[in-house]
Amino acid sequence: MTYWLNPIFYEFIKFRVLLFIKGFKRVQQNKIFIGSILFASFFLQCYECSDEYFGIPILLNGKKEREIMKSGLSKALVTGGAGFIGSHLVDTLVKEGCDVVVLDDLSAGSLSNLKHVKDKITFYKGNIQDQKILMKAAENCEVIFHQAALVSVTKTVDNPVDSAFINDLGTLLVLDAGRKNKVKRVVFASSSAVYGDDPLLPKHESMQPKPMSPYAVQKLTGELYAHIYYDLYGIETVCLRYFNVYGPRQDASSPYSGVISIFMAKAVSKKPSLIYGDGKQYRDFVFVKDVVKANLLAATAEDAAGQTFNIGTGKHVSINTLWDMICLLSGLNIKPEYAPPRPGDIIESVASIEQAKSALGFKPDYSFEKGLEITFKWYKDSRK
Ligand code: UD2
Numbered sequence: 001m002t003y004w005l006n007p008i009f010y011e012f013i014k015f016r017v018l019l020f021i022k023g024f025k026r027v028q029q030n031k032i033f034i035g036s037i038l039f040a041s042f043f044l045q046c047y048e049c050s051d052e053y054f055g056i057p058i059l060l061n062g063k064k065e066r067e068i069m070k071s072g073l074s075k076a077l078v079t080g081g082a083g084f085i086g087s088h089l090v091d092t093l094v095k096e097g098c099d100v101v102v103l104d105d106l107s108a109g110s111l112s113n114l115k116h117v118k119d120k121i122t123f124y125k126g127n128i129q130d131q132k133i134l135m136k137a138a139e140n141c142e143v144i145f146h147q148a149a150l151v152s153v154t155k156t157v158d159n160p161v162d163s164a165f166i167n168d169l170g171t172l173l174v175l176d177a178g179r180k181n182k183v184k185r186v187v188f189a190s191s192s193a194v195y196g197d198d199p200l201l202p203k204h205e206s207m208q209p210k211p212m213s214p215y216a217v218q219k220l221t222g223e224l225y226a227h228i229y230y231d232l233y234g235i236e237t238v239c240l241r242y243f244n245v246y247g248p249r250q251d252a253s254s255p256y257s258g259v260i261s262i263f264m265a266k267a268v269s270k271k272p273s274l275i276y277g278d279g280k281q282y283r284d285f286v287f288v289k290d291v292v293k294a295n296l297l298a299a300t301a302e303d304a305a306g307q308t309f310n311i312g313t314g315k316h317v318s319i320n321t322l323w324d325m326i327c328l329l330s331g332l333n334i335k336p337e338y339a340p341p342r343p344g345d346i347i348e349s350v351a352s353i354e355q356a357k358s359a360l361g362f363k364p365d366y367s368f369e370k371g372l373e374i375t376f377k378w379y380k381d382s383r384k
Contacts, residue, residue: 080148082109247288312351
């Protein structure tokens with residue numbers, strides 16, 4: 001509140017002095033002053049009720065009011081901030097007026113994801129295993145959002161040791177940089193992969209994890225380290241188990257990219273999709289902006305420290321339906337092609353988000369239709 005209150009009263013005092021100099025009588029000065037206060041209190045009440053502030057940009061301390069923080073974070077490090085999810089998180093933090101530091105080795109991320117904010121952030125090109133650069137990046141940060149990882153399950157199967165250096169050791173080093181820099185909180189991007197193929201649905205945080213790949217083991221190990229760092233060192237850690245995240249900037253170039261990015265690329269080039277299995281398998285697809293929202297809540301919610309939360313929507317969509325919806329959006333009528341199921345493919349995955357709802361106040365803002373529409377527009381535009 002003091003962000004805007006102080007400068008406004010300062011302006012009033014200046015205004016009164018001006019009236020005095022201009023020769024207004026004391027009674028007239030008081031009338032104008034009281035009128036101004038009534039107008040200001042009406043305006044500020046409206047401000048309190050609105051996220052959009054009526055679209056009126058007010059300059060306060062050299063910043064537009066729109067840019068003043070809602071989450072209240074002063075400085076944050078986003079590891080993997082040039083990647084798909086990380087770069088969306090950076091966008092929101094920058095908009096909120098947070099001082100953002102990005103550490104990314106650009107192995108999967110791209111500077112093009114940050115080009116529109118490049119003058120507003122501090123960027124370090126480097127690996128999370130490089131302790132020197134990591135310590136520098138985490139300096140004076142209030143929160144670390146740890147998004148950097150080798151995210152392809154298949155790549156971790158092919159390279160269990162190399163991937164452990166990034167996903168296990170890397171996470172440990174990030175936590176330790178947080179501890180040494182006295183960072184208040186670390187939000188760790190974990191995965192629904194930790195549940196494995198447990199047939200129990202929806203997936204609930206209290207279920208026994210059943211990792212089926214090095215990737216899942218590595219994410220679970222990261223969670224365990226996060227809990228230990230909270231218990232032993234008091235650094236507040238929160239783990240978010242992402243379900244199937246989709247949205248603009250998701251790389252569609254690899255066969256192991258997210259199914260939505262692959263299908264979008266197919267639709268834009270008017271080619272049929274390839275569905276593994278009968279297409280009846282389903283997923284809980286969560287829009288990237290909702291994942292950003294979950295991260296901000298996890299960074300600020302009072303009771304979140306030391307806990308793990310599912311981040312999904314609690315709803316599911318089959319792969320067949322997904323292709324039908326994309327065809328509808330793109331005005332195509334192309335039948336998909338079918339191939340045998342992927343080995344180890346999970347059939348059903350849907351999150352219980354009750355815990356995230358009650359402890360974080362998390363509720364997805366984007367319906368699947370809306371998220372898909374935004375995503376399709378992005379793939380279409382980026383092809384031009
Ligand atoms: C997701 C995550 C993975 C891990 C896992 C946990 C992504 C990209 N991957 O894997 O990191 O957390 O969940 O269980 O979010 N499919 C097709 N055609 C295609 C591509 C995929 O039919 O061209 C099918 C695929 O066989 C699967 C479904 O679509 O049944 C989803 O595949 P995915 O690779 O997007 O994600 P998933 O759930 O295997």
